[in-house]
Amino acid sequence: MCxxxxxxxxxxxxxxxxxxxxxxxxxxxxQVNSNAEVTALxxxxxxxxxxxxxxxxxxxxxxxxxxTALQFVVVSKSVNVAIGTCLLFHLEEASxxxxxxxxxxxxxxxxxxxxxxxVGLLSAAFDRMGLRRIEGEVNTRNTxxxxxxxxxxxxxxxxxxxxxxxxGQIEDxxxxxxxxxxxxxxx
Numbered sequence: 001m002c003x004x005x006x007x008x009x010x011x012x013x014x015x016x017x018x019x020x021x022x023x024x025x026x027x028x029x030x031q032v033n034s035n036a037e038v039t040a041l042x043x044x045x046x047x048x049x050x051x052x053x054x055x056x057x058x059x060x061x062x063x064x065x066x067x068t069a070l071q072f073v074v075v076s077k078s079v080n081v082a083i084g085t086c087l088l089f090h091l092e093e094a095s096x097x098x099x100x101x102x103x104x105x106x107x108x109x110x111x112x113x114x115x116x117x118x119v120g121l122l123s124a125a126f127d128r129m130g131l132r133r134i135e136g137e138v139n140t141r142n143t144x145x146x147x148x149x150x151x152x153x154x155x156x157x158x159x160x161x162x163x164x165x166x167x168g169q170i171e172d173x174x175x176x177x178x179x180x181x182x183x184x185x186x187x
Contacts, residue, residue, distance in 0.1 A: 005070045005091050005098070008128045011120040017075040018086065018117050021060060025073050026053040028082040032105040041139040042103065043166050063089065074104065074117040083108050086121055088134070097133040098125070109144070118152060119185050126180040136176045139166065149176045153184040 011018040033039060033047040033056075047053055060071040069089035073082040084104035091098045100122075104114045125131045136154060138145045150156070154176035163173040 005067060005088060005129060007070050007072075008124040011117075011124055013116045013120045015077055016083075016113055016117050016120075017077060018072050018121050019075065021057070021071040021073050021085070023057060025082040026050060026057060029053055029073070029085065032082070032084055032103060035106050038103060038106050041142045041145075041166065041171075043164050045167075067091070072121060074102075074113065076108070076113070084114060084117070086114075086117060088121070088125060088129075088131075095133070096131050097135065098131055100134050100136045115148060115151060118148075119183070122152065122178065122183050123185070126183065132180060134178045136178075137163065137173045138176065139164075140172045140174055146174060146176075149178075151184065152178065153182040154178045155182070 007020050027050065030047055030050055030053050033053070036046050039046040044056075045052070047056070060069070063069045064071060068091040069087065072086045072088075074084040074086060075081065076083045085102065087101040088098045089101060100118075102114055102118065108114075122134060125134060136145075136149050137160065138149065140146075140159070146156070155178070156174055157177045158175045160173045160175055162170045164171050
């Protein structure tokens, strides 16, 4: 049975760790979220300063306090800094489902690091956290993200026409869903 989201212990993968966000991660995350290429297709503004990071941190802590979300960081073991984030949010306790979000610093794209982090997080979400379904919404222009979800075993379930306004533009999003037995850990 699903209960409000309770974080698993730190998740150790081959090259990354996935752990809960800490205030000390904000300078590293500023490097990630201040890159307009990284945030171009995401539904939040590019950070301009550490003050933006602190505002985001406070907002995330408030959402986490409701028991419906957990904000994680992806830490590179080789440099021991946060290189991205992943998020389980919009928990629907009665249905044991949540949504997935993630972002990775530009210099780490194409190395399989986010796939590795998400395999660890999704495994924990199904096994230790009791979720039975995880969904992801991906901007139709974000082909790399859609490919990542497909490689993890997510099924594209539909098109959400004019779903979000992203940086002033109305955007279509694809809906992906994953059930416990579908996660591909070796893809």
